[in-house]
Amino acid sequence: MYTQSFNVPDDAGDAKTARLKAVPGPVDAAEAALQAHFDTVIDADHKVEPRDWMPEAYRKTLVRQISQHAHSEIVGMLPEGNWISRAPSLKRKAILIAKVQDEGGHGLYLYSAAETLGTSRDQMLDGLHSGKAKYSSIFNYPTLNWADVGVIGWLVDGAAIMNQIPLCRCSYGPYARAMIRVCKEESFHQRQGYEALLVMMQGTAEQKAMVQDAVNRYWWKCLAMFGPPDADSPNSVQGMRWGIKRISNDDLRQKFVDATVPQAEVLGVTLPDPDLKWNEARGHYDYGQIDWDEFWATVNGNGPMNKERLATRVKAHEQGAWVRDAALAHARKQQQRQQKEAA
């Protein structure tokens, strides 16, 4: 799944203070004509395709956003993957395996979409493994009990859907098309999580307490997934101009809160925010302050699980080297055979 605004810069420094550099204008008449055509395509809400001319800053923004998104999908497999062997029934195990596999698939679509912009998968994975590239901060928290798996489906995948539905209309064709399938699968993820929690909430007092505990730990982190407030998101304006981002971080967050409160009521859990209440005048729920210092600390590598998640990814990549080598050797063999037959 997964997104957190994705307008957080990839750099080792303090991402909070990093700002998008001014987008350089065209250098000559030929480039000005290409830029004018690009602007027309964007203004008409048409799609930009891989072979079309695009401004360098647009390309770079997309590579950063799509690769961060891809990293979030595959790192997102880890907290839930830990529970496959401990799922409480065969049915839950089968559902969880399917979900975690889906997330791996989302990573593949997204790396492929980013590759169409001229960046190799090796480059992107190097960025992730070296700790330079960002991914959704939500996966740097531990999954302490079985209810966490349900809450991740309900709230984390739920937040991802909110964020990703507008991306189906993103101006870059391959990203938009990947998102259509991803969103359908996210919908299953959200429902399986919510259904697992509904069952637990009909169970023992201990099971209900587990659900409430998981909601308490994940609620605020899910609100932070939508990224910094609009006033602190300088990249968002350019993203909107380019048709990459359609709805602002704060508006998406509000939509998520408004959709989730009634679901929490049906479930019978309390969302851990004393300021959460319906505002008749606004027609929305008001909610309390998000701890942005904690968010930035986690984004910058100091969350409870950052080091472990990265170490697991690096280990998985190293241990998978023989698979990549075998696939390449097989491809070479096939190519040689085809050349022989053609000769």
Ligand SMILES: [Fe+2]
């Ligand atoms: Fe998902």
Ligand SMILES: [Fe+2]
């Ligand atoms: Fe996903």
